[in-house]
Amino acid sequence: MTEASPPRLPPLNLLAYSATTALGAGLDAQRQALAQGRSGLRRNDFGSDPLDCWIGRVEGVEDVALPPALAGFACRNNALAWLALQQDGLTDALAGVVARHGARRVAVVMGTSTSAIGATEEAYARLSTDAEGMAHFPPELQRPRIHTPHALGDFVQATTGLQGPCVTVATACSSSAKVFAQAARLIHAGFADAALVGGVDTLCGSVLFGFHSLQLVASAPCQPFDARRSGLSLGEAGGYAVLERAGAGPATALQLRGYGESSDAHHMSAPHPQGLGARLAMEQALRSAGLEPAQLGYLNLHGTSTPANDSIEAAAVAALFPPSLHASSTKGWTGHTLGAAGIVESVFALLALSDGLLPGTLNSTVPDPACGPQIRFDNARADIGHAMNNSFGFGGNNCSLVFGKVE
């Protein structure tokens, strides 16, 4: 494993960051709902034949109107990508890095699980058959750039005018955590001086009925790490961060300090029974940040509320960290936002650093027997120096990120 272990990561400045979730658009909406313990989950009202479950749906996505020049990209996923990009000074921060380095030196690295597949699903629901018996998409959906996994990165690049390397990372639910690692490498290797990273995933039939087919969707709101949990609640979200090589622009209060990535090498949709991949990712993230486990102040867990994930992740955390660590899952607030979970929960970790609000685990009251003292159900306040986010995906694809406060 030494070959794959990243050396100490040169810190990257975080010029701006934001998330838009079922809690609302932008950081203040996230802050308020986290502090008040107000969930964004609601009864499933998505689609014409909704499953009996709860979802984290973002208000107002249907009302987003893209600028006329971008109309060809219109679909639910790109609408949420657009809405999320207008928040918290992201575009100002991008203007700054473009002014310093030029648009060609700013990369776009976006994560998603299903990209704009909701538009492809819609096209299949409204096919027309020609005289030869061939089925075709309806004319208004005959837009190749939205029917491919790169639809998200392509749209974000077109929207922002950035001209550096542009790539969509699609490793299921670790996607928008891995974007930080890939952007850090692009900057380190000299392919870029700054990067817009992020992730967007929207509710669609593929994930609602797909997770249902795996019997992983709870009929009640999800209860991460609770002994009574019965499955996950799906959500949608978008978020971004603007990264820049430290020293190449203004100093920032927060930085990306480390990352760790690993593979379970076990099963396509079930975690490694001993949490080996999770532990490797967390250990490597700490090593790349130059930290001992006791120096971590907050850990945002993957914590999907599926029976398998939570007990395995809790055991991996208990084996690695001291009892003093405050670790929690915030999926009771947002639902599992899949390919956007990495950016959303990184933003929550950044809020813990900037505000000192360490979220608990909403909806959960009875700890799973595997939970160590690290797993916290109640919010707490503390001034911390370092926070981690875990994101694990299908295919046994794991990523842990470490963020730090500049002293």
Next chain:
Amino acid sequence: MREAIVEGIGFWGSGLPDWDAACAWARAGQRPAQAPARPAPALLAANERRRAPATVAVALEAALAACEAAGREPTALPSVFASTHGEMSITDYMCATLASDPRAVSPTRFHNSVHNAAAGYWTIGTGAHAPATAISAGHGSFAQGLIEAMAQLAAGSEAVLLVAYDGPACGPLAEMAPSEGLLGVALVLSRVPCPGLPVLRMELAQHAGMDRGDAAGPLSRLLAGNAMQPALPLLEALALERGQVLLPAGADQWLRIDIGHG
């Protein structure tokens, strides 16, 4: 300018079922009279070889061949999997099933629908705990995969596996995302100099003023319909010992690669 040594090459294309066949076609215009419709990768259990999605099979076949050619243990290599469209037979299946009977979605097809399916099966099949990623970047997917592989070397990995693949389009989606045949290419790239092995030196460039080089070569002409065909000029240059290629990397962006042949 970043630099990497090509330690091993893996290849599987419709009609050209390994790198030797690709080289024979590129150099002498000869190809096998008969070739299998899809590979049967040794990494998959016998019952999975025919059931696995075709793109998973072609990715695993090329990846293992590259590791064997390089003499590298797959478990030691971080991997980068690049595909323009992923497995379109599953996208077509998911969308068609959702339109007709959404509660009938197959759980196996659903978990195989993730873009990192090939990466997942690779790590499971080899027992590799090293990191794996899966990316897409439209026409620039291969070049962006190469860039990420180079960036991983710069970040400290001694060697890295790059796998790029696409398969046939399927159903009504085919008009939006055309692709024909199966194509998988894999490179083991390293930082360890070794006499006799090709060296890639690459940098990003704008199109303006660049010479796109030769017209489509023999591999590109034979496999032109596949969405991963932008990878083929590099494979041709390696087979024919050419000195430079220019690969599309995105909107008005090119990856210029100078190749030193041992």
